[in-house]
């Protein structure tokens with residue numbers, strides 16, 4: 654499975670636009686994610702932090718939960734955009750990778766970029782989480 658450079662850029666633009674709504678007062682690290690469904694719909698999500706820190710939701714999980722709750726099940730790709738401060742780059746955290754494995758296929762492209770250098774990386778889900786404990790069910 655792959656997506657064109659144009660599709661990747663469209664998704665990244667959606668993720669970047671979504672990041673405007675990030676709630677990240679503690680980290681000052683707004684993140685946006687955008688999922689592309691097999692039907693061509695785009696569902697976005699942002700990080701939603703919490704004063705307790707540990708209850709923070711990452712952008713990737715927010716996007717997935719929004720999409721699933723709206724009835725979407727099949728996805729072509731996900732893009733993640735992060736602002737530069739303070740981390741400098743972004744890849745999904747371990748918790749998000751496990752949740753992503755539940756709904757994305759092993760070859761699903763994960764498009765990543767951040768403000769610091771504008772470089773786009775595309776990794777497959779299986780590269781991000783090899784030997785995953787995945788779902789045993791057929792959706």
Ligand code: THU
Pocket residue numbers: 677680682684699700701702709710711712713733743744745746749
């Ligand atoms: N964060 C995301 O939303 N996605 C990632 O891929 C990396 C981390 C958020 C969580 C937290 O709000 C902030 O970035 C700092 O870790």
